[in-house]
Amino acid sequence: MKLWADFHTHTRYSHGSGTIRDNVEAAIRKGLKAIGISEHGPANIGIGADLDTFKKMKEEIEALREEYRDITILLGCEANVISLDGKLDLPEKLLDELDYVMVGFHWMVWAKTLQDGYHIFFENLVAKRLSQIKPKVREQNTRALINAIKNYRVNIITHPGLHVPIDTVALAEAAASCGTAMEINAGHGYMTEEYVKIAKSFGVKFAIGSDAHSPERVGELKKGIDIALKAGLNEEDVINAGTNWEAILWRKR
Numbered sequence: 001m002k003l004w005a006d007f008h009t010h011t012r013y014s015h016g017s018g019t020i021r022d023n024v025e026a027a028i029r030k031g032l033k034a035i036g037i038s039e040h041g042p043a044n045i046g047i048g049a050d051l052d053t054f055k056k057m058k059e060e061i062e063a064l065r066e067e068y069r070d071i072t073i074l075l076g077c078e079a080n081v082i083s084l085d086g087k088l089d090l091p092e093k094l095l096d097e098l099d100y101v102m103v104g105f106h107w108m109v110w111a112k113t114l115q116d117g118y119h120i121f122f123e124n125l126v127a128k129r130l131s132q133i134k135p136k137v138r139e140q141n142t143r144a145l146i147n148a149i150k151n152y153r154v155n156i157i158t159h160p161g162l163h164v165p166i167d168t169v170a171l172a173e174a175a176a177s178c179g180t181a182m183e184i185n186a187g188h189g190y191m192t193e194e195y196v197k198i199a200k201s202f203g204v205k206f207a208i209g210s211d212a213h214s215p216e217r218v219g220e221l222k223k224g225i226d227i228a229l230k231a232g233l234n235e236e237d238v239i240n241a242g243t244n245w246e247a248i249l250w251r252k253r
């Protein structure tokens with residue numbers, strides 16, 4: 001399986017170690033045709049990029065596009081779900097200016113209301129120690145993510161099930177109907193082969209991302225490809241595989 005893009009990379013603008021230019025150059029070295037910069041949304045405690053940073057990144061990328069003609073440089077995000085009703089931490093207006101939108105469920109976030117904070121932050125923290133509340137938390141997490149992909153046009157859900165319990169079956173069903181891809185995260189090894197198989201049975205598309213936090217990790221997608229192949233996916237199932245060049249840009253149409 002040949003991949004032409006890495007949509008999931010971080011830079012110094014959140015908690016990565018490289019610059020946007022470093023990630024672009026790394027992607028060129030890896031032979032990719034496209035690179036996506038996908039910073040954490042502002043609600044990620046201590047690491048999120050604020051709205052001014054997104055504006056700055058947009059300008060920086062526009063300048064880099066003039067310089068690097070052999071690669072497509074895209075500005076995306078890894079937005080956070082900040083309420084059970086599926087609100088994201090970036091305004092719709094800004095999302096519309098991005099080339100693509102990814103959403104990840106991170107529990108260490110500034111939630112929209114105190115009550116949302118209780119469910120998203122506190123209960124996920126408690127569920128790590130107290131397995132009795134896991135089913136309730138799993139249902140809430142899944143509901144929040146499903147609401148988010150219904151409320152917004154989301155290209156990719158990042159690492160479903162990483163660090164927090166998620167009902168992958170329910171999420172896959174919703175993702176298939178919203179046209180949202182589920183990520184196979186090559187950095188963390190999520191989703192598992194078993195879940196990829198289940199999600200595929202609902203007709204979901206997948207994206208394989210590195211979740212690179214340093215330029216050296218950009219385009220390191222092998223672990224994700226291995227999971228995809230073991231689960232029986234082919235290039236048509238993966239939006240950044242084969243010659244599916246325009247797959248990521250459906251949001252713009």
Ligand SMILES: [Zn+2]
Pocket residue numbers: 078104106158159
């Ligand atoms: Zn993430």
Ligand SMILES: [Zn+2]
Pocket residue numbers: 008010078158211
């Ligand atoms: Zn990430």
